[in-house]
Amino acid sequence: MSKKSLFIFAFLMIGSLILAACAPAAPKAEEPAVEEPAVEEPVVEEPVAEEPVVEEPVVEEPVVEESKFLVCQITDTGGIDDKSFNQTAWKGIEDAITDLGIEGKYLESQEVADYEKYLNAFIEEGCDLIVTVGFLIGDATAAAAEANPDNNFSIVDFAYDPPVDNIVGQIFQTDESAFLAGYAAAAVTKTGIVGTFGGLPIPTVTIFMKGFVEGVNYYNEVKGTDVVVLGYDLEDETKGLFSMDFDDQQKGRELAVSLMDEGADVIMPVAGPVGLGAAAAIQERGNAYLIGVDSDWYLTAPEYGAITLTSVMKMMDATTFQVIESVLDGTFTGGNIVGTLANGGLELAPFHDLSDLISAELQAELDQIQEDIIAGKIVLQ
Amino acid sequence: MKREPNKFEEAGQVLLQEINETGDEPTTQKRSLWSAIAIPVLAILTGLIIGAVLVAATSTSVYEAFEHSFGEGLRTIFIEVFTAYKALFTGSIGDPAKISNALGSGDDRLIRAAFNPFLESLVQATPYIFAGLAVALGFRSGLFNIGVEGQLFIGAACATYVGYAITGLPFIIHMPLAFLAGALGGALWGFIPGLLKATTGGHEVINTIMMNYIAFRLTEWLLSGAMTRPGSGGMPISPLIQESAQIPQFFQSPIRFHLGFFIALGVAWLVWWLLFKTKWGLNLRTVGANPRAAKYAGLSIGKSYAIAMAISGALAGMAGGVQILAVNRSMALGLSSGYGFDSIALALIGNNHPLGVVLTSILFGTLRNGATRMMVVSKIPVDIVDVMQAIILMFVAAPAIIRSLYRLRKPKQEEETAFVSGWGGGQS
Numbered sequence: 001m002s003k004k005s006l007f008i009f010a011f012l013m014i015g016s017l018i019l020a021a022c023a024p025a026a027p028k029a030e031e032p033a034v035e036e037p038a039v040e041e042p043v044v045e046e047p048v049a050e051e052p053v054v055e056e057p058v059v060e061e062p063v064v065e066e067s068k069f070l071v072c073q074i075t076d077t078g079g080i081d082d083k084s085f086n087q088t089a090w091k092g093i094e095d096a097i098t099d100l101g102i103e104g105k106y107l108e109s110q111e112v113a114d115y116e117k118y119l120n121a122f123i124e125e126g127c128d129l130i131v132t133v134g135f136l137i138g139d140a141t142a143a144a145a146e147a148n149p150d151n152n153f154s155i156v157d158f159a160y161d162p163p164v165d166n167i168v169g170q171i172f173q174t175d176e177s178a179f180l181a182g183y184a185a186a187a188v189t190k191t192g193i194v195g196t197f198g199g200l201p202i203p204t205v206t207i208f209m210k211g212f213v214e215g216v217n218y219y220n221e222v223k224g225t226d227v228v229v230l231g232y233d234l235e236d237e238t239k240g241l242f243s244m245d246f247d248d249q250q251k252g253r254e255l256a257v258s259l260m261d262e263g264a265d266v267i268m269p270v271a272g273p274v275g276l277g278a279a280a281a282i283q284e285r286g287n288a289y290l291i292g293v294d295s296d297w298y299l300t301a302p303e304y305g306a307i308t309l310t311s312v313m314k315m316m317d318a319t320t321f322q323v324i325e326s327v328l329d330g331t332f333t334g335g336n337i338v339g340t341l342a343n344g345g346l347e348l349a350p351f352h353d354l355s356d357l358i359s360a361e362l363q364a365e366l367d368q369i370q371e372d373i374i375a376g377k378i379v380l381q
Numbered sequence: 382m383k384r385e386p387n388k389f390e391e392a393g394q395v396l397l398q399e400i401n402e403t404g405d406e407p408t409t410q411k412r413s414l415w416s417a418i419a420i421p422v423l424a425i426l427t428g429l430i431i432g433a434v435l436v437a438a439t440s441t442s443v444y445e446a447f448e449h450s451f452g453e454g455l456r457t458i459f460i461e462v463f464t465a466y467k468a469l470f471t472g473s474i475g476d477p478a479k480i481s482n483a484l485g486s487g488d489d490r491l492i493r494a495a496f497n498p499f500l501e502s503l504v505q506a507t508p509y510i511f512a513g514l515a516v517a518l519g520f521r522s523g524l525f526n527i528g529v530e531g532q533l534f535i536g537a538a539c540a541t542y543v544g545y546a547i548t549g550l551p552f553i554i555h556m557p558l559a560f561l562a563g564a565l566g567g568a569l570w571g572f573i574p575g576l577l578k579a580t581t582g583g584h585e586v587i588n589t590i591m592m593n594y595i596a597f598r599l600t601e602w603l604l605s606g607a608m609t610r611p612g613s614g615g616m617p618i619s620p621l622i623q624e625s626a627q628i629p630q631f632f633q634s635p636i637r638f639h640l641g642f643f644i645a646l647g648v649a650w651l652v653w654w655l656l657f658k659t660k661w662g663l664n665l666r667t668v669g670a671n672p673r674a675a676k677y678a679g680l681s682i683g684k685s686y687a688i689a690m691a692i693s694g695a696l697a698g699m700a701g702g703v704q705i706l707a708v709n710r711s712m713a714l715g716l717s718s719g720y721g722f723d724s725i726a727l728a729l730i731g732n733n734h735p736l737g738v739v740l741t742s743i744l745f746g747t748l749r750n751g752a753t754r755m756m757v758v759s760k761i762p763v764d765i766v767d768v769m770q771a772i773i774l775m776f777v778a779a780p781a782i783i784r785s786l787y788r789l790r791k792p793k794q795e796e797e798t799a800f801v802s803g804w805g806g807g808q809s
Contacts (some may be wrong), residue, residue: 077715107756108763110718114709117501121472121753124494135616136713147634200605203614308629362471 003060018159019315020302027167071096071324072127073106074118077247079348080108080192083301084272084294086133089156091295092320093131099321100328117142123148129327131156135204141167143323152332154323156316157204168332170319172339174204174312175211175380176345176373178268180366181291181312182215184348185266186201186227187362188289188309194266195230197241197278199271206237206268208293208312219367234381243274246337252277260288266309268293279304296349309350319345420780421744423787426775433462435772438763465759472754473502473747493636498750500638502707506746508533508717510645511700512724513731513738514652515571515693520733521656522689528574528589529697530721532567532598538600538697539566539707541712542608544622555625560644567698568691570596575690579683585690587687593721605711618713628707639707646739648699653735665689699723730778741777743748746774 030327037319042346071093075086080308095237105127107118115137122130123144132141133156140159145153152166159169185194197214198205204283209232216229241259245250252269259267267282268291269275281287290297290304292311297304319339326332339345348366351358358366372378385646437443439456442553442770458533468558475498483495507529512529519526540563547555574588585593668685676682699718705712727745731737752766776783783789 013475105757105760107753109715110763112713112715113704114718116637116708117750117753121757122495123635124497127755135613136618139618139621139711144634200615200617202605202616244598 012322018026028133038205040071040325043122049266069100069102069328070125070127071102071104071129071131072122072125073104073131073133074122074137075106075108075116076136077109077111078134078272080106082246082272083276083297084246085156085302085314088295088314088316089131089133089320092317093324095317095321098325100324102324109137112136112173116144119144123151126302128152129324129332131152131323134158135202152327153154156320165298165334167328167334168323168338170316170323170339171336172314172345173314174207174314174343174346175214176315176341177348178208178211179215179218179373179378179380180348180369181268181310182212182217182229183219183369184217184310184351184358184362184366185212185268185289185291186216186223186225188238188357189266191263191265192226192268193228193230194262195241195259195262196270197231197243197252197259197266198269199246201238201240201242207271208268209240210234210237211380212268212291218378228304232260243271246272246276247274249274249277249280252279253281256281260285265289266291268312276301276304279307280309292349298349298352305353309354310350310351313347313349315339315345315347340374343368382493383510392597394517420783421777423775423789424780424783425773425785426458427783428570428769428776429466429545431772433466434771435765435769436462436465436759436761439761445528454802459758465755465761468758469748469751470754472498472757473751475499489633492632497636498754500632500636502743502747503642504637504751505555505750506638506742507639507642507707508699508704508720509742509745510642510649511696511703513722513727514568514735515696515700516724516728517731517733517735517738518652518656518696519689519693520578520728523667523672524578524686524689524693524694525586526571526589526690526697527725527785528571528592528596528694528721529700529717529724530717531589532570532602533595533692533701533717533721534596535570535701536563536567537701537705537712537716538608539698540702541622544626544706545620545711547626548623549585549666550623550625552625555559555623556628559626559698559706560623560628563698563702563705564695567568567701568695571694571697571762572687572691575694578690579687580673585686589691593773594790600716601714604714608712610711619711622706626706627710628703637708641703641707644699644703648696649735650740652696654733674754700724712787724773726774726778730774747776750784 010078035158053280062234069173073086073090074123075082075090076082076088080086080090090104090106091101093106104120105125106151109115109118109122115132119130119140120131129152130144131154135158137156138158138160141153141155142164145164150167154168154170156170157172159171160167182194194216196209198209213229213232213234216227219225220227224292233239239281241255243255245251245298252271252274254277256267256269258284265288267278267288269278272294275290278300279290279297282290283306286307290306290307291307291309292298292301294314294316295310296313298308298311301308316339320338320339323332337345341347348370385606396704417571440457440461443457443461446457452577475496480495484489511669515529516526523795540559544555545638547558550558571589574583574585574592577583577588578585580691601617604619605615607613610618612776628641632638634790654662656666664675664680665685665688667678668680668682669689672682675685700714704716709716723745727741728738729743731739748770752763752770755761756763756766
């Protein structure tokens with residue numbers, strides 16, 4: 001060993017020794033810095049004799065709960081920036097961070113085995129509300145809720161039957177807003193053909209496609225037109241067009257190209273980030289329009305703003321925000337909440353740059369349909 | 382033509398050496414003990430230092446502090462890095478303060494939570510052990526099995542099916558049966574490319590990669606069709622497996638530590654015994670070290686390849702099986718975060734030796750588990766954590782960098798043969 005290497009080695013050793021020496025001391029300086037003042041303060045203010053009495057309530061940490069209310073989200077394997085339910089639910093938490101002054105954290109799952117691990121990590125962290133996303137986390141969330149009856153949970157896009165005492169399931173009657181999108185698409189199409197495709201043939205996806213088809217059919221009924229929908233069959237949902245994937249944008253591109261080759265000029269991809277591939281393909285061709293799902297894609301994917309006709313929004317941010325509020329004001333109870341047009345859980349996004357395509361007449365019709373759905377005059381299958 | 386005799390000569394020497402040596406421990410082992418320990422330790426340290434730079438460079442609060450003043454910036458860097466690494470440690474090994482508090486309080490739940498980090502690291506390491514053994518055994522036999530991920534998926538699907546579809550069996554039969562079903566499924570998936578290589582010479586790298594795609598799509602199709610959970614409306618998730626098929630967890634929530642870890646250790650020992658203590662293992666390694674020499678010695682190369690791929694696949698299938706039976710309890714999309722691919726690096730770092738694989742798996746598991754706490758405490762995104770882990774592993778995997786960085790002496794003759802033959806084996 002040369003002197004130089006000895007020096008480097010010695011430096012590293014000393015460095016690690018210092019780090020190691022700091023380790024036990026740091027917790028006092030760092031982490032509980034927020035917690036401990038709550039303990040110390042009364043001790044300082046009140047006589048020393050009180051001390052033994054004060055020590056007991058320390059475990060409850062009442063002051064901490066008020067000062068930092070913690071909401072924690074666990075995404076499914078789609079990740080926090082999936083332009084879909086993970087991202088939208090997180091937006092609800094971000095809104096709560098700005099509006100309600102809470103603190104928010106998230107963990108992105110990479111595989112199924114992460115769900116339980118992350119739930120445990122957040123329970124350990126003392127989160128006041130744990131938000132999980134998607135049906136795949138359903139089992140793990142139910143198990144964690146059972147093992148930790150004092151913790152509050154909410155799950156997006158999933159409902160328990162029977163409902164669980166400490167979980168709020170957030171589900172959405174998405175066909176209502178997809179119906180509006182279908183009606184608008186049928187009015188905008190020039191070729192008389194519109195298209196859609198899904199990620200997987202699962203209920204949370206097909207409900208979009210079903211509502212979309214019904215909206216188009218309703219337009220045909222009212223206007224006497226013959227607009228065709230490609231990619232979904234009301235009679236047999238398994239015959240629909242599916243990417244069988246929620247990640248691979250290339251597949252979205254391929255499906256969009258084949259739909260456009262068939263003449264479709266309005267396309268609604270219901271497959272999370274896969275839809276971005278479809279958006280790219282539509283933008284390249286330039287003679288078709290896109291309908292976004294879950295969030296307003298004009299805002300979440302602004303690079304495709306010029307071709308985004310509208311978006312079928314599931315206001316998972318609004319419902320998540322509601323649940324956070326309910327925990328904050330102590331009215332949290334388990335059960336399921338269903339987002340509809342009526343309660344603001346669903347919306348059709350504004351037409352933004354393409355509002356020229358929507359005549360005042362059409363807008364009035366859309367408003368009327370929305371009222372009719374809310375009033376129950378239009379009944380969806 | 383000039384090279385040929387040399388190669389045979391070399392191969393003959395390897396063969397002789399293998400026959401003469403009964404054990405796997407070379408006589409030079411003791412001398413390289415220092416470097417065997419020093420290099421991983423230095424690699425981890427170097428990785429952590431570079432990781433620290435990464436943590437500091439991606440933290441917004443550091444930039445804010447630097448705008449304020451230089452000293453403040455340095456202080457913030459130190460705090461950020463220290464918080465992150467403290468979380469990595471307490472999240473993967475345990476927090477001494479928390480453990481002593483929990484023991485003092487006597488609360489069962491608190492004690493379990495305090496000891497969970499270390500045990501959870503072992504839970505994380507378990508699938509890595511199986512998958513790493515699968516790759517290592519392949520390398521030893523001169524095969525580059527990139528199909529571990531697909532074999533893992535098929536193994537998981539088979540274990541799941543036996544786990545939920547068969548009812549009324551006692552635990553003592555059902556659990557091993559489901560686990561073996563996983564191994565069998567993986568074995569079949571590995572055997573096909575092995576057989577193709579043996580009979581047609583089709584390269585196992587290409588065939589295993591293609592088999593991966595078939596496995597992924599096949600399991601997706603099964604999950605949203607034949608194996609879907611009743612009442613889930615076609616969601617790609619299987620029914621829960623029977624209780625009698627579950628590999629037992631030793632403690633209550635949140636500790637997930639399960640019998641599978643010990644099964645993994647047992648299987649690792651078995652692989653070691655097979656490879657290094659049996660004539661069959663000697664044949665396998667001879668074919669792996671030099672197929673031409675093996676042929677010259679009268680061994681059947683094709684048979685060796687087919688069997689090795691089947692066993693490698695079986696080990697990979699066990700990785701899938703153990704995740705289903707011990708941790709997930711049902712199969713769904715997103716089963717694996719890439720165990721089959723990580724395990725290639727893992728096996729190489731572990732020098733394709735079962736003991737090395739076990740140790741490296743525990744390192745992988747520890748890093749992954751500690752990362753969770755690090756993300757919670759420091760809000761470091763999972764991508765940065767991935768990059769940090771990759772850097773640490775890169776240094777562990779590339780001892781030459783570490784040696785030149787710290788001017789360590791090069792050990793005389795390492796068992797580099799296994800690495801090379803993994804690639805060269807396909808040429809025969």
